Amino acid sequence: MDNTKRSVAATVAFILAVVGIIATLGLSGCTERSQVSYNLSQDADNFNVRRRVTVINMRSDKVLLQMEGCLSIETDPETDELNIVAELPNGKYQKHFIYLNDWTMYTVEQIDSTKTDKYNYEFNFLPQELPGVKITSKD
Secondary structure (H helix, E strand, O other): OHHHHHHHHHHHHHHHHHHHHHHHHHHHOOOHHHHHHHHHHHHHHOOOOEEEEEEEEOOOOEEEEEEEEEEEEEEEOOOOEEEEEEEOOOOOEEEEEEEOOOOEEEEEEEEEOOOOOOOOOEEEEOHHHOOOOOOOOOO
């Protein structure tokens, strides 16, 4: 009976040692890069990082639209949409949906990481790439 208890104790000690080693290796995987990446993502989602989103038609290599400002960006895999939220000066928000398909892609650039005017953003359609759409101005 003593040999069985020793065997069980040795097995438990071995398992605890292995779990301890795995936990140590897992915690050491938190690098500075991953922490910085997480912090930048949080700042961007809180409208503190200026970004530029560019949607490109990959069939024609033409830029379809660009949006620039302090934006929170998320993709919805169920609807193939890019969801962009911008905060307005009055504390309200606007949400834009951009449908993505097999022939479109988007890039997101971080323009700066300093605190900027988070209420100022631009949304530019490139009308030469939108057949049947006529855009006029009141100049």
